[in-house]
């Protein structure tokens with residue numbers, strides 16, 4: 001978890017087939033209130049272009065993206 | 081109640097689909113019933129509404145009400161039907177229980193294409209904003225990516241670095257070679273993958289083994305515009321890849337293991353300075369030309385192959401996977417004597433992308449597929465489409481089939497012989 005961001009719900013999307021990461025994040029973000037933050041964990045490099053494009057389309061906001069050796073983490077604030 | 085303006089707008093959309101072929105499909109059915117057992121949904125679930133001709137009839141009745149036939153007799157057309165909110169519900173049920181596999185078309189003596197008729201239903205649903213929301217969101221996300229790709233290129237390339245070790249573990253590189261080349265102008269081949277690492281790693285290893293001069297696309301291959309039946313979005317999504325291919329001046333665009341992506345790219349790209357190939361065709365070519373060699377001992381168990389409808393029946397790639405499998409196993413078992421009649425996996429037409437919402441239906445409507453696989457006694461079920469792979473994996477779990485569902489490309493990558 002990122003030190004400076006309070007996460008309300010975590011979604012493990014590692015290794016899911018296309019297009020499940022975006023589908024699950026789209027649905028999952030509705031499980032938190034507007035203004036709250038979810039953490040989406042992925043192993044797919046394509047999510048580094050998919051998630052920002054999805055956030056723009058759906059009106060949500062990616063606060064931060066972190067990559068380490070094993071996983072890519074997106075911190076996404078529900079705005080819509 | 082549907083107001084006049086909405087009805088008029090929807091009828092204009094209907095009319096936009098009425099080309100020569102579509103009119104023929106709408107005016108020809110003789111209700112011979114040959115297609116009754118052709119649809120996996122009807123064969124598995126046995127309800128009249130899942131017969132191909134019945135689905136088509138939902139569209140046909142509206143056609144009869146609002147559009148003039150061209151003087152032919154319409155033996156099959158039942159009552160003309162008003163375009164109403166209820167009619168839209170019926171169109172939804174017909175279109176989103178059809179996977180667009182076109183098995184019915186192979187059986188129909190007139191070659192009536194029910195999938196095409198369902199594309200009218202889907203377009204009307206888009207016009208009425210009654211289409212599955214998630215499919216439109218996915219299509220819009222793809223279009224947005226096309227507009228703003230420059231913002232995300234750097235992080236995408238960084239993300240690819242994380243995959244390099246795995247690519248190299250399947251095929252060692254020589255000094256100066258790149259594991260996953262991106263944005264290479266003048267490359268011979270542009271590989272269009274999906275977002276997942278599993279769509280990139282094996283493919284990269286095989287390209288490297290074959291000494292291909294390749295580059296990876298920034299975009300994902302799948303076209304959600306086609307799933308939702310929106311021609312404008314389909315074109316915008318396709319155009320991202322066409323522009324990238326032209327910018328990089330490649331000679332060939334190779335589509336990953338994604339059936340819809342391949343069919344859409346092959347059929348709608350038009351005349352271009354590059355050719356379009358499926359990855360299965362490319363892999364067969366590498367074997368034929370001696371550019372890759374495979375070790376059969378890496379495949380343990382009897383193998384059967386599920387022909388993805390959009391790659392085999394609807395785009396003609398039938399011999400290539402079999403040729404590849406000859407080089408991977410001595411125990412290959414066909415699902416059916418004639419691959420064109422292969423049962424659909426039950427996941428096409430956007431149903432898999434709709435996720436858990438369609439899971440129950442997808443499981444019930446594909447029991448004939450499960451029986452077909454089980455009858456072979458194979459322990460490895462190979463396929464070459466992400467959608468089919470996801471659906472077959474769901475079936476494997478649900479029906480406890482006990483098979484290993486594999487991508488053909490991943491079987492090839494694991495069997496590469498590095499001399």
Ligand code: SF4
Nearest residue numbers: 119178179181182184
């Ligand atoms: S296209 Fe496939 S799913 Fe649709 S009606 Fe025909 S056989 Fe059934």
Ligand code: SF4
Nearest residue numbers: 109110112113115188
């Ligand atoms: S096989 Fe063709 S002509 Fe016969 S009922 Fe089906 S769609 Fe109509």
